[in-house]
Amino acid sequence: MPVYEALLQQLANGLILGSFYALVALGYSMVYGVIKLLNFAHGDLYMVGAFSGFGVLSLVSGWLGAGWGGIVPAIFFSMLAVGVLGVVIDRVAYRPLREAPKLSVLITALAVSMLLENAALAFTGGQYTAFTTTLGFSGVDIGLVHVTYTQMVLVGSSVVLMVVLELFVSRTKYGKAMRAVAIDEDACRLMGIDVNRTIALTFFIGSALAAASGVLAGVYYGSINFFMGFLIGLKAFTAAVIGGIGNIPGAMLGGLLLGLLEAFGTQIPGVGSEWKDVFVFAILILFLVFRPTGLLGRPEVERM
Amino acid sequence: MNAAGEASTRGRPVRTLWRTAGAAALLGVVATVPFFANDYYLEVLSEAWFYVLLCLGLNIVVGYAGLLDLGYAAFFAVGAYTAGLVTLRLGQSFWLSLPLAVAAAALAGVIIGGPTLRLRSDYLAIVTLGFGEMVRITVRNLAITGGASGLVGISRPELFGYRITSIGDYYYIFLSLALLAVVASHRLEQSRIGRAWKYVRSDEDAARAMGINHAAVKLAAYVLGAIFAAIGGCFYAAKMTAISPETFSFNQSLLILLGVVLGGRGKIPGVILGAMAVVILPELFRDIGSMRMLVFAISLLLIMLFRPAGIWPERWR
Amino acid sequence: MAVAIVALLEITGLSLRFGGIEVLRSLDLAVEKGTIASVIGPNGAGKTSVFNCLTGFYRPSMGQIRLAGRRIDGLAPHRITRLGLARTFQNLRLFRELSAAENVMSGCHCRTRAGALDAMLGTARHRREEKAIAEAAERWLAFVGIRDAAGRVARTLPYGHQRRVEWARALATEPALLLLDEPAAGLNAAERADLVALIRRVRDDLGVTVLLIEHDMGLVMQVSKHITVLDYGRTIAEGSPERVQNDPHVIAAYLGREEDAV
Helix, strand or coil, rough: HHHHHHHHHHHHHHHHHHHHHHHHHHHHHHHHHHHHCCCCCCCHHHHHHHHHHHHHHHHHHHHCCCCCHHHHHHHHHHHHHHHHHHHHHHHHHHHHHCCCCCCHHHHHHHHHHHHHHHHHHHHCCCCCECCCCCCCEEEECCCEEEEEEEEEHHHHHHHHHHHHHHHHHCHHHHHHHHHHHHHHHHHHHHHCCCCHHHHHHHHHHHHHHHHHHHHHHHHCCHHHHHCCHHHHHHHHHHHHHHCCCHHHHHHHHHHHHHHHHHHHHHCCCCCCCCCCHHHHHHHHHHHHHHCCCCCCCCCCCCCC | CCCCCCCCCCCCHHHHHHHHHHHHHHHHHHHHHHHHCCCHHHHHHHHHHHHHHHHHHHHHHHCCCCCCCCCCCHHHHHHHHHHHHHHHHCCCCCCHHHHHHHHHHHHHHHHHHHHHHCCCCHHHHHHHHHHHHHHHHHHHHHHHHHHHEECCCCCCCCCCCCCCCCHHHHHHHHHHHHHHHHHHHHHHHCCHHHHHHHHHHHHHHHHHHHHCCCCHHHHHHHHHHHHHHHHHHHHHHHHHEEHHHHHEEEEEEEHHHHHHHHHCCCCCHHHHHHHHHHHHHHCCHHHHHHHHHHHHHHHCCCCCCCCCCCCCCCCCC | CCCCCEEEEEEEEEEEEEECCCCCCCCCEECCCCCCEEEECCCCCCHHHHHHHHHCCCCCCCEEECCCCEEEECCHHHHHHEEEEEEECCCCCCCCCCHHHHHHHHHHHHHHHHHHHHHHHHHHHHHHHHHHHHHHHHHHHHHHHCCHCCCCCCCCCHHHHHHHHHHHHHHHCCCCCECCCCCCCCCHHHHHHHHHHHHHHHHHHCEEEEECCCCHHHHHHHHHCCEEECCCCEEEEEEEEHHHHHHHHHHHHHHHHHHHHC
């Protein structure tokens, strides 16, 4: 494939990959914004989302088929279920430790992550589960590059979700509450904002977005496994850092950028698909060392 | 008064006598295990002592210096692969790999510790995880480290003409390493650097104001922890004669962390207990086999939720 | 402006910005060796910011700081402490879960050298220094008058004692210059009298130069040889206590910030 087409292909790949990363990064960033905790288990919620989506699809494919007719309800119910799961996790594992030392909470998040992964492992026996859909490969051709309608819908749905989220956060009072808690939790308490509920809402939304990403990824890649959340958790974190942690547009930007960087990265001689993860981590470390507040974040000034 | 300002036990010779006697007896039992245990028990116990070494090493980083390192297996890999490379690719004696592994581990500690010094604890955790993965992927991709199948046929070390091959031999090796690790850890804890770790953990800026170089102190923790793991890794390679990248995955880092945390404290006896639990419990409850990580996860969650005041009572940033 | 004869500390043209706000503007300050000097000024005048610049936690945008003739601006905090400048904090920053003795021992860290290898091998240097550190902790706690609190966890001590632990800790670094940030805050009359005595003992017995930030005018007038008054980030007056007390600029600064004509 000539260079021009190869790059175009990677652009398409990158955008899709980026939209998955962006959706997961959003949840990561939002939760970090309100409780200043990196939820290790977040990537695993993506995995649980993929499995629940698979479950729902299997259930409804009898009536609605395994095309978009079945997938849309799968996404919807998966988002709902995993959103609730996220709230439960916060309530059971993180809320009791709000005042505890940071290290304890981190380890707890790790425990939750382990729990989700190993529960899924026990459930599936470690096998890859095929996520079969009846979506075809029809699409448009740009030169030698074939972009399927499916791919376009995937990117489109991600964009829609992100736009809805942005509107929610900036226009509704719940969104305002979320932003306020992210700035100063104690002031919020004094102003009568129910902080715990706001946090729960944040978890719900963040987890639902991760679930959506999981289902979409299942549709796209055609198979899911218990470990898929691990890598995406790391990459979503990288995306959130690139964009500026705690920052919603930042997470979206970071996700897309990371997807593109990774896709184009595989074309760099010597990198290829074997080293792409190392490439991504290297980017993470570079950002953390030289620009820890990310592209859109504001530098924090600490007064003693 | 001793260093912590506590009243000395000079007036209680009997208690310390009992303690030393108890420790000596325990040591005696433990040292004679190979004489009456079969190979299976020896294997399990060897592995247990090996994990005691690894967990004590990670304890320096996590427990003493308060740095949540989720990529500790990378240092273990450095040691194992150094031994593999030295014996297989360079054709040298195993014993050369020890100083080389220590040097490589120290270097790795600095490389991994360097960028992470200014990071908050959650960022630090993920970055170290990333580093761990990078190391695993690197050894998996490079031909010199045997790619995905790893290194096979690592030669056994020789000591004055005696080839160290039997399970009993390795039992004693890992037991000795574990004992050395206990002594080294204890001395570090009660030393100037041990206190420096406590100060930096408690309030980094106040520590800096008191003239403590927080960066050097944290790096020292990484390097020391790395060295413990690397030495263990060398002997591990010698024992197994074959190593592969999958041994050094995040799962491994997690198991080692479990050993440090499950024991309930960042203190040496707790870590020893935790390490032994991580190895022995799955053997005791073989039927839950593949569910063992799930059980560990639940236990860890329960411990974190119900253990009062957390595991390290000092305040963090 | 009066120039100190043997200046241990010389600050010239110190400026500090936070975002768009100029916290310190071309500030000059000098402290004579072997004396007790004070910095006063209304809230927000920039006093603690000066301390933070001195100790290396803030990076000044302009200006120079010299300790015994050697430039220390831009150096890392731990190096500045090693060069002989120690501080206490306005809001007490003890290692709360550690004992008083252990807190004080943190000050000894920069004056000792035994490293990890010494510790693991149990070398003579390690043993010698451990003994010396333990003795030093005891000595400094006795110097500030709370020798018996050595083994008690810092958090459990009464406030006045916690303050003393912090002073002992700073003294343990064997400074040439000791910065005290509002040392009298929260102390009762008896404790304040003790503080005055302590500050004088630090100067007389240890030969340490002391620079305080204080709001308690009585204390300031009582102990200081030289006072510098700050307002809006710059020096508006300085001199002996009598001179400063009667300076119209100072009075204006304290009484009515809206009408001050600096």
